[in-house]
Amino acid sequence: MDQFPKVSICMITYNHENFIEEAINSVLMQECNFEIELIIVNDCSPDKTDDVIKIILENNTKASKIKYFKQQKNVGVMSNFAFALKKCSGKYIAICEGDDYWTDPLKLTKQFNFLENNPKYIIHSSNAIQLSDNFDLNYKPVLKDITDKTFILDDFLIANNIITCTVMFRNDKIEFPSDFYKVTFGDWMLYVILLFTSNKKAYRTTECLSVYRIHNGGVMSNLNDLKYFKSHINQILIIKKYLNIKRFSNSAIEILNQYSLESFRIEINKRMYKEALRTLFGNLYCSKFKIPFKKYAQSVKNYYL
Structure with missing residues (x-):
């Protein structure tokens, strides 16, 4: 076994007292012939996440693989994520947030071997099983694609194509731009940075190696329709x-244009007229941007009368 970790697992957590034990155990069950380290960073959770982690540290026989950090105050998702990544010292970094977990004990080995044997790739990912808030594990894959895929930087300019809890990537020196802390989807921005700075590719297999949990406390679950479209525009x-x-x-x-129009419609329907006009005139990206003026003009007119 190598003295230094070959793979670091980055696990950020906030209010995951009901999930964090399963996430940690799924990492510690990994069967590897190389050293790993599990970096857990708790963003000052007000629930019992800290207690659960401390019990594992005191009782699990593999606790020596864990490096645990607790923020003294809540710093927010992006700052916590960047902090955790900077603590990772392995040749590769895998991501498993505190509300997800891995199902295949050979997940890290499979991804490690792929990246070792394919130097033109910087990211390896897979499919995952979706787990809903009512613990309905229906074994339906998150992604519907039936073929493995290779992605380049251009594929991530307007959409994220991989699932966070399935990712492993090369731990090249990551420089976080100041705008990194302004995005909602830090994983997506991370992939853009990695692909851009390395000029390498990303690979996604259809094999399901993880479980992606959807629950009320998750980032995506807390995005209503308006926040969803606004967050994507900003990203x-x-x-x-x-x-x-x-x-x-x-x-x-x-x-x-699609996201802007949807935002505009929602804001008009909610009588958020100032915001709607700001969306309208701030997001005219080309002359083909079609706004249904006749449908909404009277509502806006009434606001100013």
């Missing part, structure tokens, strides 16, 4: 700025 604009893209592609324009 795409930050990616454009980071990559210094001068002009949007037609596909990016189409997506931005």
